[in-house]
Amino acid sequence: xxxxxxxxxxxxxxxxxxxxxxxxxxxxxxxxxxxxxxxxxxxxxxxxxxxxxxxxxxxxxxxxxxxxxxxxxxxxxxxxxxxxxxxxxxxxxxxxxxxxxxxxxxxxxxxxxxxxxxxxxxxxxxxxxxxxxxxxxxxxxxxxxxxxxxxxxxxxxxxxxxxxxxxxxxxxxxxxxxxxxxxxxxxxxxxxxxxxxxxxxxxxxxxxxxxxxxxxxxxxxxxxxxxxxxxxxxxxxxxxxxxxxxxxxxxxxxxxxxxxxxxxxxxxxxxxxxxxxxxxxxxxxxxxxxxxxxxxxxxxxxxxxxxxxxxxxxxxxxxxxxxxxxxxxxxxxxxxxxxxxxxxxxxxxxxxxxxxxxxxxxx
Amino acid sequence: xxxxxxxxxxxxxxxxxxxxxxxxxxxxxxxxxxxxxxxxxxxxxxxxxxxxxxxxxxxxxxxxxxxxxxxxxxxxxxxxxxxxxxxxxxxxxxxxxxxxxxxxxxxxxxxxxxxxxxxxxxxxxxxxxxxxxxxxxxxxxxxxxxxxxxxxxxxxxxxxxxxxxxxxxxxxxxxxxxxxxxxxxxxxxxxxxxxxxxxxxxxxxxxxxxxxxxxxxxxxxxxxxxxxxxxxxxxxxxxxxxxxxxxxxxxxxxxxxxxxxxxxxxxxxxxxxxxxxxxxxxxxxxxxxxxxxxxxxxxxxxxxxxxxxxxxxxxxxxxxxxxxxxxxxxxxxxxxxxxxxxxxxxxxxxxxxxxxxxxxxxx
DNA sequence: CGAACTAGTTGATACGATTCAGGCACTCGG
DNA sequence: CCGAGTGCCTGAATCGTATCAACTAGTTCG
Numbered sequence: 120x121x122x123x124x125x126x127x128x129x130x131x132x133x134x135x136x137x138x139x140x141x142x143x144x145x146x147x148x149x150x151x152x153x154x155x156x157x158x159x160x161x162x163x164x165x166x167x168x169x170x171x172x173x174x175x176x177x178x179x180x181x182x183x184x185x186x187x188x189x190x191x192x193x194x195x196x197x198x199x200x201x202x203x204x205x206x207x208x209x210x211x212x213x214x215x216x217x218x219x220x221x222x223x224x225x226x227x228x229x230x231x232x233x234x235x236x237x238x239x240x241x242x243x244x245x246x247x248x249x250x251x252x253x254x255x256x257x258x259x260x261x262x263x264x265x266x267x268x269x270x271x272x273x274x275x276x277x278x279x280x281x282x283x284x285x286x287x288x289x290x291x292x293x294x295x296x297x298x299x300x301x302x303x304x305x306x307x308x309x310x311x312x313x314x315x316x317x318x319x320x321x322x323x324x325x326x327x328x329x330x331x332x333x334x335x336x337x338x339x340x341x342x343x344x345x346x347x348x349x350x351x352x353x354x355x356x357x358x359x360x361x362x363x364x365x366x367x368x369x370x371x372x373x374x375x376x377x378x379x380x381x382x383x384x385x386x387x388x389x390x391x392x393x394x395x396x397x398x399x400x401x402x403x404x405x406x407x408x409x410x411x412x413x414x415x416x417x418x419x420x421x422x423x424x425x426x427x428x429x430x431x432x433x434x435x436x437x438x439x440x441x442x443x444x445x446x447x448x449x450x451x452x453x454x455x456x457x458x459x460x461x462x463x464x465x466x467x468x469x470x471x472x473x474x475x476x477x478x479x480x481x482x
Numbered sequence: 483x484x485x486x487x488x489x490x491x492x493x494x495x496x497x498x499x500x501x502x503x504x505x506x507x508x509x510x511x512x513x514x515x516x517x518x519x520x521x522x523x524x525x526x527x528x529x530x531x532x533x534x535x536x537x538x539x540x541x542x543x544x545x546x547x548x549x550x551x552x553x554x555x556x557x558x559x560x561x562x563x564x565x566x567x568x569x570x571x572x573x574x575x576x577x578x579x580x581x582x583x584x585x586x587x588x589x590x591x592x593x594x595x596x597x598x599x600x601x602x603x604x605x606x607x608x609x610x611x612x613x614x615x616x617x618x619x620x621x622x623x624x625x626x627x628x629x630x631x632x633x634x635x636x637x638x639x640x641x642x643x644x645x646x647x648x649x650x651x652x653x654x655x656x657x658x659x660x661x662x663x664x665x666x667x668x669x670x671x672x673x674x675x676x677x678x679x680x681x682x683x684x685x686x687x688x689x690x691x692x693x694x695x696x697x698x699x700x701x702x703x704x705x706x707x708x709x710x711x712x713x714x715x716x717x718x719x720x721x722x723x724x725x726x727x728x729x730x731x732x733x734x735x736x737x738x739x740x741x742x743x744x745x746x747x748x749x750x751x752x753x754x755x756x757x758x759x760x761x762x763x764x765x766x767x768x769x770x771x772x773x774x775x776x777x778x779x780x781x782x783x784x785x786x787x788x789x790x791x792x793x794x795x796x797x798x799x800x801x802x803x804x805x806x807x808x809x810x811x812x813x814x815x816x817x818x819x820x821x822x823x824x825x826x827x828x829x830x831x832x833x834x835x836x837x838x839x840x841x842x843x844x845x
Numbered sequence: 846c847g848a849a850c851t852a853g854t855t856g857a858t859a860c861g862a863t864t865c866a867g868g869c870a871c872t873c874g875g
Numbered sequence: 876c877c878g879a880g881t882g883c884c885t886g887a888a889t890c891g892t893a894t895c896a897a898c899t900a901g902t903t904c905g
Contacts, residue, residue, distance in 0.1 A: 512883075541862090
């Protein structure tokens with residue numbers, strides 16, 4: 120196959136200069152219609168395709184946003200990615216999705232890669248609290264927005280109030296009369312986990328329940344397998360000790376716990392109520408539909424992308440913002456007595472919305 | 483922030499020519515140790531980062547593989563992506579994940595984008611049987627490998643024998659004594675769906691069952707919501723007419739059907755047995771663990787990436803290959819009577835492996 | 846009629862890394 | 876002492892696009 124055609128080939132065929140070809144591509148209104156048509160025909164005939172690498176080299180910056188997430192296997196992040204993508208598409212940008220898989224090494228690897236690509240900007244859910252690489256990137260002029268994680272005034276971030284989410288969850292369980300609640304999650308070095316636990320603790324305390332009312336079952340990760348293992352621990356307890364409700368740090372854990380309860384013939388929510396976090400689609404699809412704390416996943420991604428675009432394109436007027444979304448309680452059967460007859464097709468659950476602390480950026 | 487340093491800046495600081503800097507980066511053994519150290523120190527001091535766009539422009543081809551899938555929300559594809567990535571990483575390539583979301587328009591959009599990027603190559607699960615754009619790309623010298631879809635001799639492909647998978651599924655259900663089986667899936671324009679149905683049909687016929695033994699419940703898509711709707715139809719039937727087993731075209735559909743069965747108090751597998759396809763992690767994690775047809779997702783991705791790399795790097799000796807993997811039946815409780823006591827922690831199901839038709843490429 | 850404008854077009858230049866023919870200094874065998 | 880060989884380094888040329896000062900040919904206006 121012949122090498123791809125370049126603007127020069129197009130210019131030659133159309134009998135114009137290469138500057139004119141470039142104008143046809145980028146400012147068509149500046150070119151006389153007759154010339155423009157001639158150039159377009161030449162492009163068609165040669166099958167000319169712009170070389171993005173050359174554009175980027177010239178522009179000094181690529182038109183690709185890097186999105187670095189903790190776990191692509193978690194639907195929460197793919198939904199978030201969809202939000203990022205829709206905002207990016209509107210601005211003519213594309214998205215490259217990177218999976219740090221909870222590993223700082225992989226995170227660093229991808230950050231370097233994105234830096235070499237001269238990424239338009241980076242959206243990242245950092246693995247741990249502090250990563251020097253990120254500071255370094257910013258010092259070198261790469262724009263970084265934190266996703267699903269708050270930040271200081273020095274940069275933009277988009278997050279959900281996890282402490283409030285934890286309060287919402289614990290509040291619901293206490294309302295349902297539970298006095299022995301277990302929090303399942305870990306590692307606690309993950310901010311989201313720690314915050315949700317903190318919110319739950321505060322609410323239990325505020326409700327005047329005894330100290331031991333909220334126990335903690337640590338997990339090594341936030342996936343289904345870890346949930347199953349936590350479920351085994353719970354099922355092994357005698358009924359007198361066993362928590363009557365479990366609040367899981369995310370839905371994957373909750374699904375794991377649920378599976379183990381069913382396997383051991385423990386009724387959900389009769390013997391153990393289960394409450395998850397994220398409200399991924401699979402939560403509603405579980406055989407006992409999961410009560411969960413919904414995060415506005417797609418909006419989170421969209422808002423993050425918009426902040427980044429503002430930061431890059433309106434560099435001078437840009438003010439760093441910390442957007443905080445509010446979580447929402449979605450009640451389903453895993454925490455409420457089962458209604459036996461329901462109107463067919465009503466997948467829609469009761470929702471308890473809290474006040475919103477902060478909305479989307481106005482535009 | 484100052485502009486990023488270039489090789490020229492590094493060369494100046496280290497007191498060498500820019501050719502030497504390039505050699506340090508790409509063929510370090512050709513540079514005298516003392517010089518090399520001096521250059522490395524200069525790189526360090528300036529915080530020099532290679533500009534990938536410039537490298538690509540020079541090389542005429544990028545080092546990014548495009549992976550275009552039908553649905554990032556389906557764990558089947560994220561697992562497949564993980565396989566692609568692991569193979570790509572080994573070759574120093576990165577992966578950009580594109581979601582065509584079953585839309586030809588989006589597919590075309592991403593193909594154009596990847597062409598502008600001068601992608602190293604493209605791995606794609608095509609939306610429909612024929613897409614002229616793909617032919618066009620290949621004619622323009624872009625290497626394309628089909629994933630999860632067979633192809634003719636003219637190009638490489640990696641797929642799973644879906645007809646055999648359908649046979650495996652129907653065979654298992656017939657063995658369990660089922661005489662009224664429903665196939666849930668659609669649209670039939672999707673090759674995977676049509677093949678699985680064809681395999682099931684052939685097996686039902688071969689078993690000498692009456693014509694109506696296999697009914698067809700069409701769905702508009704392959705997601706959980708569509709499965710729920712199919713489940714409603716099934717639950718609405720009288721017990722005399724209702725199929726005693728359902729074979730779903732993928733696990734998302736199966737999860738939807740399962741949810742609806744449970745909501746309507748139909749016992750799985752007592753009233754209706756359910757068999758899915760793909761064996762995604764959520765299948766094992768369902769409250770009634772799903773029997774499913776396992777596809778070697780990660781291997782599929784890995785093999786596809788390896789074929790692509792061979793095609794590009796060994797252009798002259800390369801022979802197009804059509805690798806076909808064999809599916810595997812994974813039996814769980816959704817099709818078998820429940821054992822009440824199981825050894826704790828035994829998530830491992832019984833596996834019925836069929837003969838392998840074809841393995842991985844030898845290297 | 847000439848100055849002042851406009852619309853349309855030109856072509857040299859820059860972006861940053863890589864490559865490669867060539868050059869320099871030195872060693873070794875004959 | 877010469878020619879060949881080797882190790883190390885140089886710097887001009889190149890990839891394809893975008894930009895912009897400069898130019899041409901018309902048009903308008905005083």
